[in-house]
Amino acid sequence: MVKMVMTREEVFKASGPASGANMRVKIGATRDGRITAGEAILHYQAGAFQGSPVPPGAQCAFAPYDLEHVRAVGFDVLVNRPKVAAYRAPGAPISEYAVESVVDEVAKKLNIDPIEFRLKNASREGTKASHGPKFGPIGLVETLEAAQAHDHYQSPLQPGQGRGVASGYWFNIGGQSSVTLNTSEDGTVALVVGTPDIGGSRASLGMMVAEELGVELDKVRPMIGDTSSLGYNFLTGGSRTTFATGKVAVDAARDLVSQLRERAAKIWDVPVGDILWHNGEALQKNGRGGPTETLSFRDLAESMGKTGGPLVGQASENVQGAAPSFGTHVVDVDVDRETGRVEILRYTVVQDAGKAIHPSYVEGQYQGGAVQGIGWALNEEYIYDSEGRLENAGFLDYRMPVCSDVPMIDTVIVEVPNPAHPYGVKGVGETPIVPPLAAISNAVADALGIRFSELPMSPPRVLAAIAAASSSK
């Protein structure tokens, strides 16, 4: 086995950024605001090897819109730069930045409110998506309506400030997961999963298992098992863990409940069909107990060594039916006309979660995605010298947003349940990075009257654009 350790500089130079891109988007619309056609020609940098995320970029570009005539063509372009790598909703923020910028321009040209314009053209359940299949239950319209009704959208701007709106889409995936529930004699249960927790999934999975078993959350101890301690698990990615591993965890809990009912039936010497499981207790359908009125989870755990041995719930599945999540973001900005710095004054994320199992962690994903997108929109870029050497291979010069750069990101959780999950869960991790690029660009255009078609809108670039606009007057 070889262990490879890279310095921060090597990580920047060799492990892969997101694609750069060059795009052309055309949208036609009637005077009353109905989009008649959309076309996107997308060129994504792949670096030295094929493999940019241009396929999902092309698929997602027009997903928020119900279009009769639509075409998206993607090119995977090899260039003499580092290979690219997957980066939160790979490919989608790029293409949707271009489309959502043009949508904003068309709405302005038609003098229609940008949310109203999106509502007139929004994808709904049954819409044939631009990438082919018909959408199931989706929550785009609900996010637009919630954004429109939000205090943020209703509040006035000060002179010189700008407001931008953009929507975004990501597919989400399911995949293979395995879950084991190991019961202890003290009435606790170890929830062992193989999908590492990168956003609060242990808490969400624990809550679903506690709900199924009818026990307090602190009786469930979630942990990430080693590769060899469980059946196969696909990685954490594609916004799949709370959906896919969550469904498998629920099924493992139902397997355990089935065993608990069998043990209670043995103890009471009645058919298992006569046993119900309710609020963490076994009870008989006819309302009569055996020697005791009920048998709790703890009672059955305590006696498991004498009633048949260890109680272990298990499930392994290849989960299908991931449902997409749509989001709509609203952002206010101010632009320092002397330095070119764009300040984020207020930011609101509205997104469909299907069902938010742990709302605070869902909000955390919304906020994290928005801030990652703010960095992409305003500052983050690889800067090369004239010889092609990377000049900013470190976090001192590669400008990521820090807490002092952003306001509290407000969130609204919309819930349009996914029928393929027992509680309605949709993945939420990737969609929140999709809208910020266009939302901020639209806000800057609103503030300055200058449309930026290149990112990031860093101070030198903004200052140059202001100077160019002034000199052309």
Add this chain to the structure above:
Amino acid sequence: MAKVTLTGNLRLYTAGVTELEIKASNIRELLRNLGKQYPDLAAQLTDDLAVAIDGKIYQDDWFAAIGPDSEVHLMPRIGGG
């Protein structure tokens, strides 16, 4: 027969055909029958695909059922970051 739509670059291997009808009761049968009908396409019908059946997207699921009137879309595989 299921109504099948090919998206992305798959049309390059079917002489431009993107919509067709095929008899198949599940995804594995669909891919086999498509490969027989379009031999150049067979090599492309790999793990890099996602298959949407009546709007529900499947990946790595040979035995997902296809109904006689199902609408099926073959799409690039979806990953994530």
